[in-house]
Amino acid sequence: MRTLNLYGKQDIRFEDTEKPSIEKADDVIVKVKAVGICGSDISRYNKLGPYVEGMTFGHEFSGEIAEVGPEVTNVKPGDRVAGCPTLYCGECESCRKGELSQCEQLTVIGARHPGAYAEFVKLPAENIVPIPDSVDFDTAAMVEPSAVVAHGFYRTSMQPGAEVAVMGCGNIGLLAVQWAKIFGAKKVYAIDIDDEKLQIASEIGADELINPKEKSAYDQIMEITGGRGVDVAIESAGSPITSAQVFALAKKGGEVVFMGIPYADINIERFYFEKIVRNELTVLGSWNAISAPFPGKEWDTTVHYMSTGQINVKPIISHRLQLRQGPETFEKIINRDESFGKVLFYPEIG
Incomplete structure (x- = not known):
């Protein structure tokens, strides 16, 4: 064969x-x-x-x-x-x-x-x-x-009406946009530096498209949410850069879920790391x-x-x-x- x-x-x-x-x-x-x-x-x-x-x-x-x-x-x-x-x-x-x-x-x-x-x-x-x-x-x-993404969402305490940010709109991220809606998200923010991927995210249900090339994803989400942040932030890019930046997107007491796999060391600036502590975030890994x-x-x-x-x-x-x-x-x-x-x-x- x-x-x-x-x-x-x-x-x-x-x-x-x-x-x-x-x-x-x-x-x-x-x-x-x-x-x-x-x-x-x-x-x-x-x-x-x-x-x-x-x-x-x-x-x-x-x-x-x-x-x-x-x-x-x-x-x-x-x-x-x-x-x-x-x-x-x-x-x-x-x-x-x-x-x-x-x-x-x-x-x-x-x-x-x-x-x-x-x-x-x-x-x-x-x-x-x-x-x-x-x-x-x-x-x-x-x-x-798709089951890999569902596994990650099942690990959260997400409730209907939540706001979700998906950082990275590759295959896993685009599935995460759809699963966020299934789990009851009222608003999904799709984040990527590729406008073509963002367009696909829009086609399948993303409510806000964020390209951080000109202004950071953090600044844009804070502007849209009035400084609050989102209930659940999904890291699906698997990038060492986004794996640090994602901590700034979640609200106080929010959740961050890692679905991407960075194949390099991650250096986290103090600004992003402090979000874990000061905002008392729940950080979840999701595997398989x-x-x-x-x-x-x-x-x-x-x-x-x-x-x-x-x-x-x-x-x-x-x-x-x-x-x-x-x-x-x-x-x-x-x-x-x-x-x-x-x-x-x-x-x-x-």
Whole structure:
């Protein structure tokens, strides 16, 4: 079968790999219809991280059940599905407490287990997420990143009527704009230095667009809110700069949620750090998308709101490509040869 396999730093190859087979009674093999590039894929491709040389990459996917093990009863061949790509041990202290996203052995397919940049991918039956006919395969390929964002919002104490600032309008930020509305935000501030991304944020529900190139996001939000700030500030850019600046956006007693992953050290100016102390902020980290009972409410809720159209990923998708275009696409992304939103590959085409 056709796959994209990671061999080393900036070394991903389009190859033929043996198709997975049923080995365990709860195995499920999915024919991949659409698979997306995650920001973590870009980081691992560019700098490496936990991976096995030659491993089939990728973890955000949708598809159709091709084959199931003898003990699988929740799905059958032909069913339309997405997949939770996360594997947990079930034995560590965090797992025993039901805090699965904090599992000591947490891993995702595409690192130490074969991933979804492939014509077929294998997962345990409990990782399979059925999708209704009203959710197309392109949309379902983004169930996983959407569940990641939902996980972060579930960690907050946000109430209907809250005001939310989303710092960074990449794929995660654009999903966060929509989840903020679902969680009851009366006003969402979208912040980015890219006007094209801000325009997409406006299309999917952002109420205020803030470009901090001319005036800081802090100054603009303080002007709009009369010096109050927002109830919840989301850091979704994963930038060392915004990871410091986000503390100034929340009101006294507000919450700051980190969904982005900065791949560099963060130096926090005194002005921003003091906001944590003086405003008595609650600072939340959010990791992965699973909870108990596995895979968690993040997944069912995502599928529901995708089926109603309240999670709309179509404006976020910028490229629809054949899997064989993977190597050149990854190179273009890290070289910033063009603007990329969510990139989807179609393994069965071409």
